[in-house]
Amino acid sequence: MTILSPEQVAAAKANVDAFFGLAGKAFEGVEKLVALNLQVVRSTLAEAQENVTKVPGTTDPQQWFALQAGFTGPFAEKSLSYSRQVLDIASTTQAEVTQLAQTQYERYNARVQALVEEAAKSAPAGSEAAIAAWKSAITATTTLYETLQKTGQQAVQVAGSNFDALTASASKAVRSNSGQAPVAAGAKR
Template sequence: MALSSPEQAAAAKASLDAFFGLTGKVFEGAEKLAALNLQVVRSTLAEAQENMTKAPGTTDPLQWFALQSGFTGPFTEKSLSYGRQVFDIASTTQAEVTQFAQAQYERYNARVQAFVEEAAKNAPAGSEAAIAAWKSAIGATTTLYETLQKTGQQAVQVAGNNFDAVTATASKAARRNAEQVPAAAGAKG
């Protein structure tokens, strides 16, 4: 594929750089998620092994239930922590991709505006209305893009706040349940 001008070659290089930059951001997020999943599996297996070694030593059913409830509290907390970390990885990756897309959009928008300005300089007499309409359309597109970007950021923020609220409520409930079962086992024993 031969490019006919240095501008086309530069544009092709910029497009490839943009593609590989975006791909890199997505893979960084996938790597973080994979590392988190491996860490969770490793710690879950270690805890399961530890818990399995404790269970055979219990002879009293109430002790066994207390031991089981001791497993659910930390499991719930760790599940909530895992969900939070996944959400953080997704949010960070989304923010990086959005920032990258914003930079690409700004570069593209600057080129379009420069093109329109150059076209306006070289336009024949009487084409002022068409140039003004073109500039107005570019301005409207920019406004729409900015509005969509702000709406997306607000949606992510609301989702994060809702996730925090649900996590806090679930964490409190798990702690309350974990405290009630050993207390009941101690009262009956």
């Protein structure tokens, strides 16, 4: 039977805590998405019911086209709003998971550096080059991790900016189109 040292028990507990922290953040994101989807389904059903009750009262083709135009404008705006909320939930969840991962990485990196320092103290003479190589590898790994993290954050920012620009453009187009009702042939605006 193997007996774990207090350090091993503490490390195992930290790993379990990190796992549940990450899982908790992921489930929070999923929970927010489910709540958003339920809200969208409820409002869509209510609007569909309201719109269906309006249809039998339209006898004039002009009213019919105006009613149809009234359905598409709000739908497009709501689709854009939904997409924005999904992006917000995803980016918030990603940021929280990244923060937890960063904390775990920093803890792990500190443990590895401490291990190398301890090994350096008890290393035989002439092993300075090997210890320097270990330290160099740790530094390179840390630099790579930081670069990848910054690149990921920049990609999320660019995606958010592109989505904002697309949303603004689409919203402007929807507003300009929804303000124009179809005109029957020969009628004046």
